[in-house]
Amino acid sequence: MEIKQAEFVTSMAQYGNFAGKGLPQIAVAGKSNVGKSSLINKLCNRNKLAKTSATPGKTKLINVFLLNRSFHLIDLPGYGFARVDKAEKARWGKMMQDYFEQSDELRHVFCLVDIRHEPTEDDKQMNTFLRQMGIPFTVIATKADKISRGARQKQLAPICRALFVQPWEVICWSSEDGTGRDQVQKLLDEILAEPAEVEEGPSMEELEEGAPIRWEEK
Numbered sequence: 074m075e076i077k078q079a080e081f082v083t084s085m086a087q088y089g090n091f092a093g094k095g096l097p098q099i100a101v102a103g104k105s106n107v108g109k110s111s112l113i114n115k116l117c118n119r120n121k122l123a124k125t126s127a128t129p130g131k132t133k134l135i136n137v138f139l140l141n142r143s144f145h146l147i148d149l150p151g152y153g154f155a156r157v158d159k160a161e162k163a164r165w166g167k168m169m170q171d172y173f174e175q176s177d178e179l180r181h182v183f184c185l186v187d188i189r190h191e192p193t194e195d196d197k198q199m200n201t202f203l204r205q206m207g208i209p210f211t212v213i214a215t216k217a218d219k220i221s222r223g224a225r226q227k228q229l230a231p232i233c234r235a236l237f238v239q240p241w242e243v244i245c246w247s248s249e250d251g252t253g254r255d256q257v258q259k260l261l262d263e264i265l266a267e268p269a270e271v272e273e274g275p276s277m278e279e280l281e282e283g284a285p286i287r288w289e290e291k
């Protein structure tokens with residue numbers, strides 16, 4: 074899917090309601106400075122849709138974009154920035170937890186890691202968290218332009234080991250030269266073609282115990 078139309082919807086310090094909510098969501102996660110905003114801009118062919126910054130740790134908000142008027146791309150606040158105090162970290166954690174618990178429309182997470190570096194403890198924690206929550210994700214190795222084509226596969230090995238993925242499941246990406254854009258566009262098609270997850274009804278045990286039927290219309 075080529076992104077032909079993209080607009081900024083809102084920034085939130087706390088996940089909640091926003092105009093147009095209800096469409097499928099794809100979230101972009103990763104540490105500060107890994108290239109989340111740059112990826113969004115490149116994908117949308119727009120230089121300044123998402124604010125990029127050379128100084129890490131600026132985005133502490135959840136930014137929502139509407140793409141092709143058909144789904145929301147969620148720019149999650151980056152983690153792992155140096156020089157933040159405990160209170161700030163706790164605030165970030167609460168924000169992320171609230172988001173993942175409350176985003177019924179979330180279909181998939183793009184987990185960004187820098188292709189040049191081994192995943193950090195924070196990256197691994199995010200990975201564990203998504204697996205525990207059963208949220209589908211794809212690892213995207215950013216800044217691929219910074220290393221030679223030949224070195225990329227070798228760089229992926231420690232990333233794959235740390236995040237329990239196979240090399241062919243990782244998308245090498247560059248917001249500079251467009252590496253990986255075709256793959257991400259194809260992935261968007263796959264993600265958005267999936268039918269929306271239907272909330273499960275009560276189990277047989279619950280029915281037998283006379284639990285109230287929960288699938289009334291919302």
Ligand SMILES: Nc1nc2c(ncn2[C@@H]2O[C@H](COP(=O)(O)OP(=O)(O)O)[C@@H](O)[C@H]2O)c(=O)[nH]1
Nearest residue numbers: 105106107108109110111125126127216247248
């Ligand atoms: N060479 C190169 N630089 C990148 C790439 N992606 C991001 N950057 C740079 O890395 C810095 C942080 O990018 P940004 O998108 O703001 O990261 P975010 O904090 O994850 O949103 C900026 O200076 C970007 O220009 C990339 O694919 N290649």
Ligand SMILES: [Mg+2]
Nearest residue numbers: 109110124132
């Ligand atoms: Mg950003």
